[in-house]
Amino acid sequence: MITLEDVTCRYGAHDRGEDDGDAIDDSVLAVDDVTLSVPDGEFLVVAGANGSGKTTLVRTFNGLVRPDSGTVSVNGTPVSEDLVAARAAVGMTFQDPRDQLVSATVGGDVAFGPENLGLPREEIDRRVEAALDAVDMAGRGDDRITTLSGGERQRVAIAGALAMEPDHLVCDEPFTGLDEPARESVLTRLRERHAGGTGVVVVTHDLRDVVGFADRVVGLDDGRIVVDGPPSEAVPTLSDIGVRVPAGFDAAGDDHAGRSDEP
Numbered sequence: 001m002i003t004l005e006d007v008t009c010r011y012g013a014h015d016r017g018e019d020d021g022d023a024i025d026d027s028v029l030a031v032d033d034v035t036l037s038v039p040d041g042e043f044l045v046v047a048g049a050n051g052s053g054k055t056t057l058v059r060t061f062n063g064l065v066r067p068d069s070g071t072v073s074v075n076g077t078p079v080s081e082d083l084v085a086a087r088a089a090v091g092m093t094f095q096d097p098r099d100q101l102v103s104a105t106v107g108g109d110v111a112f113g114p115e116n117l118g119l120p121r122e123e124i125d126r127r128v129e130a131a132l133d134a135v136d137m138a139g140r141g142d143d144r145i146t147t148l149s150g151g152e153r154q155r156v157a158i159a160g161a162l163a164m165e166p167d168h169l170v171c172d173e174p175f176t177g178l179d180e181p182a183r184e185s186v187l188t189r190l191r192e193r194h195a196g197g198t199g200v201v202v203v204t205h206d207l208r209d210v211v212g213f214a215d216r217v218v219g220l221d222d223g224r225i226v227v228d229g230p231p232s233e234a235v236p237t238l239s240d241i242g243v244r245v246p247a248g249f250d251a252a253g254d255d256h257a258g259r260s261d262e263p
């Protein structure tokens with residue numbers, strides 16, 4: 001379980017001179033007093049327009065971003081007290097896989113996290129094999145990262161997170177830049193992980209791919225949660241905050257589907 005209590009995050013706040021009474025507060029308020037719980041096993045979608053604070057919010061889950069105020073806990077322990085436990089429990093992939101793929105080969109990359117845990121070689125090999133299998137890349141361990149397509153890189157990034165055997169897998173915009181088959185492939189892998197008991201959190205400004213599989217949708221606007229509920233309740237309000245909603249999504253019985261900006 002991931003729990004956020006009154007979490008606020010700013011950028012630039014620490015750059016100001018503390019004694020400068022004339023300083024202008026030009027800090028950016030990215031997450032504004034958010035309280036949120038993510039139960040184990042939940043498929044949660046965090047949706048919002050560009051700049052609404054999605055990335056900053058989820059990066060607090062495992063301490064990649066430290067809140068200016070408020071508390072983030074994982075399984076009851078504040079992230080600030082046990083960063084290692086938080087990173088083990090919450091795996092994360094970034095919008096651009098190039099930001100996290102660190103090795104020359106697929107297998108080397110997926111092994112990187114487990115190696116840093118100091119696990120025995122056999123356990124590392126077992127995890128790498130299972131993680132590559134989970135993203136439909138079994139037997140591709142020797143492939144060079146530079147030869148992979150965007151979708152394959154995204155799947156390797158997911159495999160790297162899965163190799164840590166996290167309770168929650170958080171994917172930040174995992175479909176960006178992928179064509180339809182690649183999106184479908186990544187989504188299928190996420191659905192399988194969810195079916196296997198892993199909590200999945202997908203961050204997106206475009207709900208079309210994922211909303212059918214979400215247990216819950218949280219909508220962010222200007223760093224605040226403005227909607228939180230099952231897709232049938234949440235989706236009709238999301239186009240108002242700049243989120244792409246699926247054409248024909250009419251679960252609430254109104255005409256919001258007609259306002260989707262389907263290309």
Ligand SMILES: Nc1ncnc2c1ncn2[C@@H]1O[C@H](COP(=O)(O)OP(=O)(O)OP(=O)(O)O)[C@@H](O)[C@H]1O
Nearest residue numbers: 011028030048049050051052053054055056057205
């Ligand atoms: N490193 C940073 N330094 C300064 N401001 C930042 C930084 N990262 C994000 N911000 C600002 O914080 C706010 C929230 O950004 P964040 O990336 O969390 O939103 P987002 O919803 O994930 O956006 P996107 O969909 O474009 O990735 C924005 O105003 C952004 O410009």
